[in-house]
Amino acid sequence: MNDVVERTVAAELRQPVMPEAKAMADAILRAHGSAVGAILFYGSCLRSGDASGLLDFYVLLRKTGSWRPDRPLRGMFLRLLPPDVEHWSTEHDGRTIRAKVAVISCQQFAQRLQPASRDTTIWARFAQPAALLHARDDAAADWVRAALAQAVATAASWAAQLGPERGTPEAYWQALFTATYGAELRTERPGRAREVQAAAGSRYSALFLPGLARCGIAAEELPDGTVRPVLTTEQRRAAAATWRRWRRLGKWRNVARLVKAAFTFEGGADYLAWKVQRHSGIAVPLTPWQRRHPILAAPLVLWQLRRAGAVR
Template sequence: MSDKVLDIIRSEKLEPPARVNAVLDKIEERHPDRVLAFVYYGSSLREIENPDKMLDFYVLIDSYRKAHKSILRAWLNLTIPPAVYYLELEQDGVVSTCKYSLMTLKEFEKRSGKDAFHSQIWGRFSQPCVLMRAQNESIAERVYKARTKAVKYMASQSAPLVAPSATAAEIWGRGFYESYRTELRPESSVGRSTEIVERFNERYETISRAIFGEVDSKGCFNISTDGAKSLSRKWFWRRVRGKPRSILRVAHGALTFDGGVDYVMRKLKNHSGVDYKPTPFQRKHPFLTAPIMGWKLWKMGAFR
């Protein structure tokens, strides 16, 4: 029997412009013979022709140890995935900036559904994204199926909260809102979740029909209320446990690439308006000073 959600995920394709392909080539050069596939996501996917938008990729690899030059970075990638790298590439006078995250395909599959308590992967990759440069059809299918699992699990973790009757926008908007609240994010959880659903409303309508069936006369889906209270408690504990995990990931990101501290501070300033100037010592020793920086940024309102 055909899986309608899987068919939708398979259909999400894109022919990337030359600058995107050039960045992918550079990433493959950095990690030779380790890259199994790329998953392109984020705001630049929605404005792909805008060179000012930073490119975001999850780079799915076969081995942490073989993908990193440093044993420490490989260990950090294993214990606090993903490892985040930064890349700039100039081509024909245009500078493309890129942030990419390394994760093994096996770990990506594991974190795409109910086996993962936190929504970092299944929340993010139930949103629009595109598979690129899969090594073969088998790997492509593994990524498609992992993303299908992510979509279905996000639906199951969202719908009961707005049951018994809700529109597609209400279902997915609530899910992304809850997911963003588990992280330390500089932008508004409400605004971000609303923007994502509104921009791709037709996609979420189609997916919702595949999962919940047809809408009623009011344009709403009929949803079971079973487990709504326990699901609310689960999201509460995701928030409690998710915030410290986010701090660790920020510290990990600052460690992973040159200029990482300044990149994180620029991103926070762009989204929250908080302008924190790290000291030379903090730039040189991001891991040691990350707890102090994180606390000061929290007090200044960089995270909502």
Template sequence: MTIFGPNDTLCAFILDEWTKDVPKAVVDAAEDIARRYGDSVEGVLFYGSCLRTGEIEEKILDFYVIVKSYRDAYSGLFLAAANKILPPNVFYHEMDVAGITIRSKYAVLSREDLHKRSLPTCLNVSVWARFCQPCKLLLSKNEETTRQIAGDVGQTVLTMLSKTLPQVQPGAGSREVWVAAFENTYASELRSERSGKGLEIYLLDQDRYDRLSPIAFDILGHSIDPVELKHQPARWPVVKNRLGWFARRINGKLVSFLRLIKASMTFDGGIDYLAWKIKRHSGVEIEIKDWMRRHQIIAGLTLFWSSRKKGAFK
């Protein structure tokens, strides 16, 4: 399988995005989280709806804490092993900033796993589906680390699009490709999103994706000029691509389920958070009882099946 390395133009695009400011409370939260992991922290990636909108009150910030290794990040073997076997580990954090409670959800991922999971050889979509979208690197260890992580983020863009192009019509433009890409990746996770989410995500940052697409298309050899389109793609690559997405859906749903169960052990208030998340994205109301908070693994299984029956997961 060909792995397209990000070129200087793509890295420059990512690095330019990272020059934009974020609210001080976001940096404060990232710094407080990073202190838990000491010198193992290589950088903190901020992403998600709060990055796009700039709204943080009554919201939950989303971070990925990138660490040198899991053994360096944790004092105990259990969390290090859990992070290695089924990355990432997910935790909850909150702090008071100027009288406002800032809540965050953060995942811990090693530099090695960030790199491996940005490549097209990675079956699971979670890393390259998230970081092909806007993100912001905070608290980078040094300039070299910044460029390396920018390279991995650039690679997520190429992976996302290279896995989508065989499914779209020759000459498809930015909108068609990105919407198809997001629809595919949302279908490959246990998401509680309504249909049409792919178009919604694209429209939220349309200008950004339309500026990014020509750079990525050039690297991938995708033309939108009808004059250059001499033939339809061969049938076997299209079939192979569809089989690949079928495998990603199976992998993604299984891994997402296992991560939910693991999060119930590592995430303070994890059961309550999962219920809130499901309601926010699907409208499905989940009642959390006291016994669920005491037995979170069993509760995680119960919550999964009950919410699935109500249509929260696809």
């Protein structure tokens, strides 16, 4: 591997992780091992090493229908609007470990790491460090490494297009994370994008120019340490217009995923309400009828979210 992006990603995928994360991955494999191509651990708990929160996993499937073959409706939803999200729990050293497990096929995952993907949530997450807790074989591990290197390249290209005309690599990454948070159904505290970038600041700085090169974007390195990506005014304007469309679509896509989650796993309606309140600050009270009939209640919940301003 001569590419600095792939070398960096390969080292991150091999990083040691907390035993609680390994225990959760083992629980997933015991239940669905034959369907799993790879398991990735990512997010705030990976960064902090704190297992008291909700651990974040992506399970990459060999094919879409292999996860819960006895539930064809689940397979249909996974094909239409990936990923599926489930809450898992397992016991480790006498205490309960909880996780959010996103499920997606390898093909769907790869498609959503490309620069033209409207689904900004996946490549934005996996431009950040992740650990590989399971790969079916060496070929699967190599595939994951290449896929996450593409996520870094996609993120770098959008950082260049959405960031300043000239600036430090840190400024470009902060601009990117601000934009990607803005395309989701969430209201983060001020400085959140800076915190994410600062958690691995030297890593992001080192990957910015190699990431651009992988996407064919040239950049000038200036004597004061700043960078100027070689982009025309027209390219920047087109990128900004595209991003405005994606931002609107992204919020509705995330609402649709939450509504789907409300009836694709037990307790999903309450998860939907909790997630919306956590990220938008808007409470969505649910009636007993809505909890019993989440599919029938979904249109009303969407209308309530729209009226309350959670989705614009």
